[in-house]
Ligand code: HEC
């Protein structure tokens with residue numbers, strides 16, 4: 130009898146010990162921290178304040194202008210790429226999308242080779258850097274229903290007029306090259322120079338689908354000076370702006 134229990138115990142230890150050594154006992158929180166140290170801290174800093182060794186990266190644009198983008202400071206709890214209204218925290222899916230796809234026109238790489246579970250664990254770790262995550266619930270996501278007429282010539286024309294009326298050109302320039310009169314002294318929430326970049330290169334940070342462009346006007350890019358137009362423009366008007374932005378980007382005929 131005793132021996133059977135002994136055998137059972139020995140086999141249990143045999144199963145559990147190697148798992149513990151292989152990291153099988155690592156908690157989700159430990160995993161998130163480990164992935165952060167291994168893959169993210171070099172830019173985002175050990176403390177998540179954006180002061181890693183690779184603090185910023187310079188990219189020269191075709192026009193010769195230099196884009197400098199700093200890694201996000203997670204202690205502020207302010208994020209650009211959300212599907213939630215301006216001023217809100219992003220959803221976990223928003224963060225997962227950023228970590229999976231990276232951010233084009235910046236040094237933020239794609240991490241699609243890290244298994245999804247670990248990407249989710251590192252996201253949970255990012256959320257420990259700002260008290261906002263404990264104090265606030267993420268807001269409701271914005272509704273996205275693309276009309277069939279997006280990118281038609283009539284819609285592009287309407288979008289052009291709205292781009293003018295809403296003074297998008299003051300920052301983005303009439304030709305969409307990012308050199309409007311206000312573009313020279315724009316600062317982000319951290320007091321660093323920020324530029325509304327050149328649409329004519331055909332690339333955007335969030336991605337170039339009509340839905341992604343629409344989300345940018347609707348939610349704003351918090352921390353950057355790029356405002357939200359959810360209250361000042363009707364849904365329909367924002368879709369006309371999508372058409373015109375696509376035209377400036379060379380994505381329509
Ligand atoms: C080589 C540098 C670099 C590394 C490594 C890096 N990042 Fe980033 N990350 C950036 C930069 C630069 C930005 C800001 C881009 C911008 O604002 O356009 C950023 C922004 C972000 C954002 C903010 C997105 C938003 O909506 O504002 C998240 C979230 C993020 N990174 C997560 C991660 C995670 C998680 C890792 C590790 C798995 C990681 N990053 C590794 C450079 C890096």
Ligand code: HEC
Nearest residue numbers: 295297300323324325326333334335336345353354355370
């Ligand atoms: C006060 C200046 C300012 C005004 C006004 C402004 N923007 Fe922006 N916009 C910016 C800045 C700065 C960025 C770049 C932020 C970054 O790189 O993180 C940006 C980025 C964008 C992007 C790119 C998003 C991406 O995924 O990369 C689009 C599209 C855009 N703006 C459209 C518009 C439209 C349309 C209007 C008018 C309805 C407008 N902006 C008004 C400053 C402004």
